[in-house]
Amino acid sequence: MSRGARLGTTDREAIMNEPTPPELSAARRPTAHSLRTAVKEGRTAEAVETLRRLPPVHRAELFVQLKPGDQKAVLGAAPPELTAEILADSDSARLVDALSSTDPASLGPAFARIPPDNLADLVLRLPTPHADRFLEVLDPAAREEVRRLMQFDPETAGGMMTPRYLSVPDVVSVGKALELLRGGPRPDSPSYVYVVDAGGRLVGVAPLRHLLLANARDPVSSTKVADVTKLRVSARREEIVDTFNQHHYAALPVVDDKDRLIGIVTFDDVMAAMRRRERDVLRGMTGIDPREALKETLGATRGRIPWVIVTILGGLGCALVGGLFQRTLSELVVLAIFVPIVTALGESIGAQTISVVLSTLAGGTMTRAELMRFALKEFLVGLLVGVFSGVVVSLASLFWHGNPRIGLLIGVAVFISVAWTVLLAVFIPGIMKKLKVNPAIASGPLVLSLSDFSTLFVYFGGAALFSNALK
Amino acid sequence: MSRGARLGTTDREAIMNEPTPPELSAARRPTAHSLRTAVKEGRTAEAVETLRRLPPVHRAELFVQLKPGDQKAVLGAAPPELTAEILADSDSARLVDALSSTDPASLGPAFARIPPDNLADLVLRLPTPHADRFLEVLDPAAREEVRRLMQFDPETAGGMMTPRYLSVPDVVSVGKALELLRGGPRPDSPSYVYVVDAGGRLVGVAPLRHLLLANARDPVSSTKVADVTKLRVSARREEIVDTFNQHHYAALPVVDDKDRLIGIVTFDDVMAAMRRRERDVLRGMTGIDPREALKETLGATRGRIPWVIVTILGGLGCALVGGLFQRTLSELVVLAIFVPIVTALGESIGAQTISVVLSTLAGGTMTRAELMRFALKEFLVGLLVGVFSGVVVSLASLFWHGNPRIGLLIGVAVFISVAWTVLLAVFIPGIMKKLKVNPAIASGPLVLSLSDFSTLFVYFGGAALFSNALK
Secondary structure, three states, X not given: OOOOOOOOOOOHHHHHHOOOOOOOOHHHOOOHHHHHHHHHOOOHHHHHHHHHOOOHHHHHHHHOOOOHXXXXXXXXXXXXXXXXXXXXXXXXXXXXXXXXXXXXXXXXXXXXXOOHHHHHHHHHHOOHHHHHHHHHOXXXXXXXXXXXXXXXXXXXXXXXXXXXXXXXXXXXXXXHHHHHHHHOOOOOOOOEEEEEOXXXXXXXXEEHHHHHHOOOOOEHHHHOXXXXXXXXXXXXXXXXXXXXXXXXXXXXXXXXXXXXXXXXXXXXXXXXXXXXXXXXHHHHHHOXXXXXXXXXXXXXXXXXXXXXXXXXXXXXXXXXXXXXXXXXXXXXXXXXXOHHHHHHHHXXXXXXXXXXXXXXXXXXXXXXXXXXXXXXXXXXXXXXXXHHHXXXXXXXXXXXXXXXXXXXXXXXXXXXXXXXXHHHHHHHHHHHHHOOOOOOOOHHHHHHHXXXXXXXXXXXXXXXXXXXXXX | OOOOOOOOOOOHHHHHHOOOOOOOOHHHOOOHHHHHHHHHOOOHHHHHHHHHOOOHHHHHHHHOOOOHHHHHHHHHHOXXXXXXXXXXXXXXXXXXXXXXXXXXXXXXXXXXXXXXXXXHHXXXXXXXXXXXXXXXXXXXXXXXXXXXHHOOOOOEHHHHOEOOOEEEEOOOEHHHHHHHHXXXXXXXXXXXXXXXXXXXXXXXXXXXXXXXXXXXOOEHHHHOEOOOOOEEOOOEHHHHHHHHHHOOOOEEEEEOOOOEEEEEEEHHHHHHHHHHHHHHHHHHHHOOOXXXXXXXXXXXXHHHHHHHHHHHHHHHHHHHHHHHOHHHHHXXXXXXXXXXXXXXXXXXXXXXXXXXXXXXXXXXXXXXXXXXHXXXXXXXXXXXXXXXXXXXXXXXXXXXXXXXXXXXXXXXXHHHXXXXXXXXXXXXXXXXXXXXXXXXOOHHHHHHHHHHHHHHHHHHHHHHHOHHHHO
């Protein structure tokens, strides 16, 4: 069966055409390590076969963890269909090294099977002379398609869209429309037919099923719905995810600034963006990628070291602060036993705020004013929680040690610590974003280290200042 | 235009038929508080109008935050189309109180518009006599459909599926198949036509577009693809999300244990499950729902108090441990200044492990053996990270204080703390799951509090044991 020219991300039909061996269950899925070993030991064919039996997304995740040389070896040995699927599903940033040293001509048959939006992502990443050589292996029509898509920022609707959609002029009959569709290329989302006017402007959408149900002589515009949810070509990724999440659409049309239809974004790209977003939020909170489960022990350990070092530096900073106030500490040993409660409250409330801030930033299309309002609200929440825990902790320590002044000091330190940590948690991700550093890199570890450090400064500093009153 | 009887979750066509006023931008979306105020002050119509202008999912999220009485008032004032959409999109557990005190007959027109899978979820939650009265307002065919769905666990493919799909017998021609489809009810996923044999068994899937392209006299089986990815009716929610995430399908067929087609699960239910999963992981790490941004300040503060109390109790436990060893502490004040580094390392590595464990549990369909292997690996990672940080910290404290024995104590305490915390982080979510407590409730705060407590015990205890050697 050869009904189409390509395999790829959204191409359910083509994927189904190829009978695949039974998939490996989650239980028996290999790790990047075992794949790497297979390639290194010359068992490339075996590695290819293993990849072929994995579900597409898992396969792509493993593939990008191979070294560029191993990636190249696998691509060289895989049939063009599999190569196309791997390249289409993989994070293009992690393919650059392998592709830059590969002869474009050898990838021609695979390239012909990759959807144009994925191909544009890929080619955009390559260094210029190499990118041009890759474009040359495409046939002229596909090259033109990819070049057009390459004009758009990959993080916008323009970069996420595919130009392969079904559309018909609004003046034709249903019968003529069906005829046009039969002759046209395969679309990436087969359910919706977009209706455009003579200027190419989007004037409605007709579910394919409406066309089937209608009389062949009816005008196509009688089957269309005029009120269409659409995306501007410049819409950012977060806004697109938000729109799909708020509705239940399998695809949305993309229009340019003159309201002309230029592509569609399909739900599966949005699901991929949602997965990335979830990982980003978790990574922002802890400093590591939750897909650690895919890595072998040593790789996972290596991935954790950078933020272990940040935590150690933060801890040494705390020790420095403790050292500064060592005299006060030796006079008031009771201070030491409340260190964990003072720091833990700041940290745990900081972690809560970080999770709210990161998921709001990741999910949001907020204006500056909204962001400020959100920040203010989170800070108020922090103040209130700070008052609450300050009062509870000072009462607890009062009953315990019967020294109201130490209780008060601890309560005030807790209050200041919580309020200040919430402030850090609200603003550090924003500042990182402003400095073009992804807040997903490690807002969490930074905020918590800074919080511990400044909390102890306030706590010990306050004790030193009022040490005569506290004894 | 009235082409169908219902509006609902996956019903893109019907939703589009109704021209809606322009949606409120994210900037001007109301909070639950402002809605509640509007209802309380008798401005119900205004509240309904506001809800109508919100995107469906956001609308449902706000609605369930209203008090049952307010929910009832809004449902009473909303047109049946809107009521149907609200009920279909909302978390059914949070509608029970309002529905239990509502006259089922008044909701008849809305119920007729809710997809059967959502209706089954809803009715399953209601107390028995009330559930029966709600079923009675449905027409007999719909009632039968809902009753059938109510037999399945809502957390399985059976509970998530809709019985409204397109299917045709494998023996008919393409022309006959199209005719059958024209006469049939509206499907929830219009792109795929499932082909079944005389026994109702699923034998293939034909994309609707293949049927359009084929000759009317061809047998329908010539357009089908036989290798179909399908879900068993008992497949758990995590497995379903995993399958959708690993492929790029807009809908998957559900079969019973005799391979008979009984429904389909559509991508939008999976997107909703992905959103829930992301929230569950974040809530598991911090104890709070990251949708706090939707709540007003006081509500958000209240939501944080329970885990603030857990943290305070944990901190008081730490103070208790410190109190036990107060003599050692007053003899070796230098111990106090290393408390933050010892606890912070356990905490930060514990948070990393918790994030990996929760996202793996949430995403996974792991067997017992795999889980044990995963746990072992995470524990090994913890041991290695523990060795690394133990060595670094003991070296740092040695250079600082020139006392190799204190350095060694601190290093060993860090190592034990990290390894033990990782063990807690791996097993506490699993134990909670075993005890039928959702690990998403607060694995994170529990693990970190227990970690601090036991870390200090080891650290101070070790110091007391060897206090003569340390001086």
